Amino acid sequence: MPGSLRFRLPALFLLGIVLAGVVAAAISLRLFQTYTRTQSVQELRREASGLSQLYADAALRAADEGSAAIDFAASKLELATGDRIFYIGASLFPGQDSGLPRLAESAVPSRVSALRETVTFEFTPPGSGRPYLAASAPVRLEPESDALGAIIVAKPRTELRDQWLPLVGRLAAAFAVGAVLSGLLSWWLSRRITGPVLALSGAADEIADGNYAVRVPVSQGGDEISHLAERFNEMAARLAATEERERQFLMSVSHELRTPLTAIKGHVDALRDGLVADPELVQASLDVVAAETVRLERLVGDVLDLAKLNAHRFTVHAQEVHMGALVEQAYATFGEEARRREIDYRLSGTDEAPTIVTDGDRVLQVISNLLANAFRWTPDGGLIELAAAAAGGRVAVEVRDSGPGIQPAERERIFVPFISRDTTGTGLGLPIARELAVALGGQIELESDVGRGSCFRLVLPAVRP
Known part of the structure; x- marks a missing residue:
């Protein structure tokens, strides 16, 4: 053509x-x-x-x-x-x-x-x-x-x-031969160059139609075309993985939403049909509906936060934050649960914690998620330590528990959305905590000793006001 x-x-x-x-x-x-x-x-x-x-x-x-x-x-x-x-x-x-x-x-x-x-x-x-x-x-x-x-x-x-006139004829003959040879050479080169490009074009059409399993052959030689083919195959593999994650995400969200909705619907139907007449049972049903509503609200909020983080639409509202006071606030939130379960709940390092410029609400959310994870896995009568420290231009907040620890093969998987090691959590707390830490310019570090407990460490840059 x-x-x-x-x-x-x-x-x-x-x-x-x-x-x-x-x-x-x-x-x-x-x-x-x-x-x-x-x-x-x-x-x-x-x-x-x-x-x-x-x-x-x-x-x-x-x-x-x-x-x-x-x-x-x-x-x-x-x-x-x-x-x-x-x-x-x-x-x-x-x-x-x-x-x-x-x-x-x-x-x-x-x-x-x-x-x-x-x-x-x-x-x-x-x-x-x-x-x-x-x-x-x-x-x-x-x-x-x-x-x-x-x-x-x-x-x-x-x-x-x-x-000089005979020279014109000789030049014309040489030019004709050269043009023919050049045409053959250009046709051969175009086949060598455009073949992989056309293959890439066809594969791109396949991907546009939703077929992420398509791959293009990679020629030997290490030239730009082979590099482009390698990168294209990597892109196709990532798209396929992304599609699979999205599918799993939708399935997980559907499942997590269905569980509290089923409980709410069951109790509401029982109350509406008059199957529950005892005031104590009515109150118990209402308590279940309220608890599942809170769970549903928390789940929707977590999903929205995760979606914003993945879409890079998360906005950091920087302000002066005293890390000691922030850590004490997070500590107080779980004080009643620690007392009720007789957990040795310790706090340290808040007096030496500096004031930095960051998003205080999001830092509090990260620490709260880490504490919630620690309380979920620490048995009654166990130990949870919350500590703050500053060194080397960084601020670190550690949450250490005496839970069962995490196997090495699971230490990266727990940060994948909806991957939870028990049936009570949504599997969004740790993924959101890590994404928030990255958005704030920091990171979450993990140390774990199987059978003895784990330590999650939030590390942030100590940007002074």
């Missing part, structure tokens, strides 16, 4: 070769024309100078010895040289015929008739009808004497054309 890359690429390549060939041929032809003209001019000047000296010597002998004019005719000289010979000026052999065709001074340029130097010029001899390239040389009997006349040696300009 004329509009396809496979057609345009060799066409442009061939066009470039053709243009380069035309320019090179034109330059070569011009250089050859200049060369042949220069050679012809030099040859004409040598012949004119030689004939001028020959006739000057003959005229001098005739004047000194009274001898006759030289006995060779100009026609013989023309036959020997292949050029036309003319003469302008005074007679070289008074009373005798030199045999040279004479020209009127008006037939040649004035600088020729001035008889001062050897001159190259173009003119049209009388009766010829075609232009000639000529050279004139003054005839002097003595080196310092005035010239009697000038010998003119000329050749038709058509002879110059006849010298």
